Amino acid sequence: MDIAAPRSPWRVQPTETDLGHPAPTPSPGQPVLRCENISRWFGGVRALTDVSLAVDQGEIFGLVGPNGSGKTTLVNSITGFYPPQQGSIHFEGQKINGVRPHRIASLGIARTFQNVALFKGMSVLDNILMGRHAFMHPSALASLFYWWWAEKEEIRNRDKVEEIIDLLQLESVRDEPVEVIPLGMQKRVELARALAAEPRMLILDEPMAGMNQEEKEYIVRFILDAKEALNLTILIIEHHMDVITAICNRALVLNNGSMIAQGPVREAVNHPAVIAAYIGGVSDAA
Numbered sequence: 001m002d003i004a005a006p007r008s009p010w011r012v013q014p015t016e017t018d019l020g021h022p023a024p025t026p027s028p029g030q031p032v033l034r035c036e037n038i039s040r041w042f043g044g045v046r047a048l049t050d051v052s053l054a055v056d057q058g059e060i061f062g063l064v065g066p067n068g069s070g071k072t073t074l075v076n077s078i079t080g081f082y083p084p085q086q087g088s089i090h091f092e093g094q095k096i097n098g099v100r101p102h103r104i105a106s107l108g109i110a111r112t113f114q115n116v117a118l119f120k121g122m123s124v125l126d127n128i129l130m131g132r133h134a135f136m137h138p139s140a141l142a143s144l145f146y147w148w149w150a151e152k153e154e155i156r157n158r159d160k161v162e163e164i165i166d167l168l169q170l171e172s173v174r175d176e177p178v179e180v181i182p183l184g185m186q187k188r189v190e191l192a193r194a195l196a197a198e199p200r201m202l203i204l205d206e207p208m209a210g211m212n213q214e215e216k217e218y219i220v221r222f223i224l225d226a227k228e229a230l231n232l233t234i235l236i237i238e239h240h241m242d243v244i245t246a247i248c249n250r251a252l253v254l255n256n257g258s259m260i261a262q263g264p265v266r267e268a269v270n271h272p273a274v275i276a277a278y279i280g281g282v283s284d285a286a
């Protein structure tokens, strides 16, 4: 056994069988995520039709559209929850269609959910530690023989979580049960849990839903700080158009599961087809 570089039984390694060898990390400006002609339907409901996008390394890419236009379905396709029936998805050059969600997470894609999905009854700290689950898979036998390694891993997990708590300024609520803290903070804990997985790509599904103006400004600041500090590429679904135009480089607009505009963010959201789609629909421009 190589003592200098022991094989950790807890770290999930991408296998070569279905995913090929780990691809080199793309340089800035190169696509990290590429979706080509994605279609997904649920019975007779066509949620996505021929949707394509490419998210470049280091950019913030906005995904917008009226309610029911297919945004969450697209994110669920990328993250493996609802694999597309047609089309292909590549992350860092590797095809990830049909790969299960936990494997996709271990490849470097983390997400937050539209509705707060935290573990009630657990503290803020423990909820964030859950984000480290991909790094903690001890079997009983492995624990017995690798206890010293487990201890090292435990320290590393805790250190990483402390770093994230510091970055997102959650120190004051770290020991609180997560359900007693305000919604804005709960959303921040969700972001922290996603960051604890050390992703290279972060997918945020309406991170500002239900927030007041002050909370919105806070979370935007934290997202931008995290992106800088952790060198992230971000795909964000958001109904607040002021946020989308302020922080995104480019955007894709969906309507009824189809693409109606894509490009530099201001061009995309001001496209006549987008304005037409929003009339009488989403009015949350604040």
Ligand SMILES: Nc1ncnc2c1ncn2[C@@H]1O[C@H](COP(=O)(O)OP(=O)(O)OP(=O)(O)O)[C@@H](O)[C@H]1O
Pocket (backbone or CB within 6 Å): 042, 045, 046, 047, 065, 066, 067, 068, 069, 070, 071, 072, 073, 074, 114
């Ligand atoms: N699990 C499912 N079963 C059946 N239909 C679904 C399912 N998930 C999504 N849909 C349908 O697919 C379409 C797209 O829904 P989706 O949630 O992706 O839209 P959205 O743009 O994220 O909407 P919102 O902004 O309201 O979250 C809708 O017609 C929705 O009812």
